[in-house]
Amino acid sequence: MGSHNPNIKLIVDGKRLDGRAFDQLRNISINVGVLENAVGSAQVIWGDNKVVAGVYGPRDVFPKYQQKPDKAFIRTIYSMATFASIEEHSRSGPNKRSQEISFVLSEAFENVLMVEKFPGKMIDLHITVLQAAAGTRLAAFLAGMAALIDGGFPLNEIAAGVSAGKADGALVLDLDKAEDNFGQSDLPIVYNSSGEIILLQMDGKMTRDELTESIELTSAKSKDIMDLIRKAVERKYAGEVKTELNFR
Amino acid sequence: MKEIYIPGDKLPTSVRVSRLNQNAVRKTGNVLYATVVGSVDEDMFMPFEMVYIPKEGDSIVGIVTDKRNIGYFIDTGTAYEGLILSRETRADFHVGDIIFAKGERIEEPDTVILSNPKLLDVGRILDVPSSKIPRLIGKEASMINMIKEKTGASILVGANGYVWISSKGKVNKAIQAINKIISKAHLTGLTDEITKFLG
Numbered sequence: 001m002g003s004h005n006p007n008i009k010l011i012v013d014g015k016r017l018d019g020r021a022f023d024q025l026r027n028i029s030i031n032v033g034v035l036e037n038a039v040g041s042a043q044v045i046w047g048d049n050k051v052v053a054g055v056y057g058p059r060d061v062f063p064k065y066q067q068k069p070d071k072a073f074i075r076t077i078y079s080m081a082t083f084a085s086i087e088e089h090s091r092s093g094p095n096k097r098s099q100e101i102s103f104v105l106s107e108a109f110e111n112v113l114m115v116e117k118f119p120g121k122m123i124d125l126h127i128t129v130l131q132a133a134a135g136t137r138l139a140a141f142l143a144g145m146a147a148l149i150d151g152g153f154p155l156n157e158i159a160a161g162v163s164a165g166k167a168d169g170a171l172v173l174d175l176d177k178a179e180d181n182f183g184q185s186d187l188p189i190v191y192n193s194s195g196e197i198i199l200l201q202m203d204g205k206m207t208r209d210e211l212t213e214s215i216e217l218t219s220a221k222s223k224d225i226m227d228l229i230r231k232a233v234e235r236k237y238a239g240e241v242k243t244e245l246n247f248r
Numbered sequence: 249m250k251e252i253y254i255p256g257d258k259l260p261t262s263v264r265v266s267r268l269n270q271n272a273v274r275k276t277g278n279v280l281y282a283t284v285v286g287s288v289d290e291d292m293f294m295p296f297e298m299v300y301i302p303k304e305g306d307s308i309v310g311i312v313t314d315k316r317n318i319g320y321f322i323d324t325g326t327a328y329e330g331l332i333l334s335r336e337t338r339a340d341f342h343v344g345d346i347i348f349a350k351g352e353r354i355e356e357p358d359t360v361i362l363s364n365p366k367l368l369d370v371g372r373i374l375d376v377p378s379s380k381i382p383r384l385i386g387k388e389a390s391m392i393n394m395i396k397e398k399t400g401a402s403i404l405v406g407a408n409g410y411v412w413i414s415s416k417g418k419v420n421k422a423i424q425a426i427n428k429i430i431s432k433a434h435l436t437g438l439t440d441e442i443t444k445f446l447g
Binding site for chain 1: 254256272281284296297299301311325374377379423426427431432434435
């Protein structure tokens with residue numbers, strides 16, 4: 001989120017700049033099983049965001065000091081492609097922002113994955129943002145979630161998230177680029193399927209009532225996104241699934 | 249089209265789960281929840297895709313990779329290494345030998361102690377996703393027995409996903425049949441199709 005600028009109108013004639021209603025999400029499409037080499041993979045197109053995720057493992061932990069004796073170590077690597085968003089996050093590769101997002105995503109995935117099934121092992125989750133247009137951490141989470149499901153990693157539940165925010169004083173869902181940069185607040189929340197919050201970050205200001213309302217609205221919308229994951233999985237298994245058999 | 253369950257979905261009360269698939273569900277109270285994507289086939293929950301987690305009693309096909317004083321180290325094609333203790337076997341294996349053994353216990357974090365190792369003949373090892381193994385074996389081993397019978401090949405299936413096929417019999421036909429089972433494991437009418445294919 002950039003600085004709030006009162007001169008920029010984000011709500012015109014009761015509608016948002018891209019014509020959406022206040023609680024309307026951008027178009028989301030999910031495809032699972034897009035990468036051949038990964039154990040599980042997914043591609044998410046969320047508005048103008050394009051994200052690909054691949055999951056590998058379980059395997060031996062390296063470096064060894066990160067090994068946990070009682071559960072799996074999830075190494076999430078969120079990265080932006082060099083061409084993802086030149087003017088916004090001027091360079092790709094590991095930087096403070098991507099390390100922070102990798103960390104919070106790992107923590108969130110640890111809440112849904114049955115990490116206790118893989119003691120002393122590591123699960124590698126690589127998420128690359130090919131094109132960025134606000135809300136990449138939630139698109140990245142969705143891609144990672146779908147990849148874990150596709151790879152057959154045992155999960156307690158599935159999870160999905162939506163961001164809420166304030167633009168021009170109105171409470172809106174799923175912020176786009178302009179609302180993210182010039183709005184007053186940005187609040188990404190991820191829920192698991194029983195409705196518990198497993199990730200919450202906040203930028204900017206919001207009143208207590210607005211926060212409560214945001215949670216109500218996003219919680220309902222996260223269910224819709226979980227249905228999209230279900231549909232993506234059903235689409236994959238509608239016909240024959242090509243599997244490459246190798247000789248050892 | 250069968251109904252597909254995704255992780256976190258409640259399974260109907262009549263559903264049971266086989267020993268090989270026990271990690272595909274979790275139990276809360278008396279209710280079973282799916283932990284991976286799968287469907288219900290004749291009251292059995294069948295996962296479509298599942299990461300291999302070793303269990304006691306698993307039949308394992310593996311390759312000897314190292315021989316030391318403590319025993320033989322076995323490549324199982326998974327994140328877990330097999331170990332045959334030398335004090336528990338009199339057999340003499342060499343690096344590269346293909347063996348078939350039972351998983352006796354899991355030693356944390358990543359070693360499976362194997363018992364009753366048998367040396368397998370010359371043959372090939374197919375690397376199959378371990379989630380498809382229950383389907384490949386079939387109900388009371390009906391599917392695998394049919395392939396063996398119709399093609400004359402000897403086949404040994406490891407729960408870890410390695411499938412050993414002997415060098416005699418119609419090996420190619422058997423491999424094609426296995427390939428068909430793997431790519432259509434989640435569809436209905438598989439048994440009929442394989443019966444037709446094997447002729």
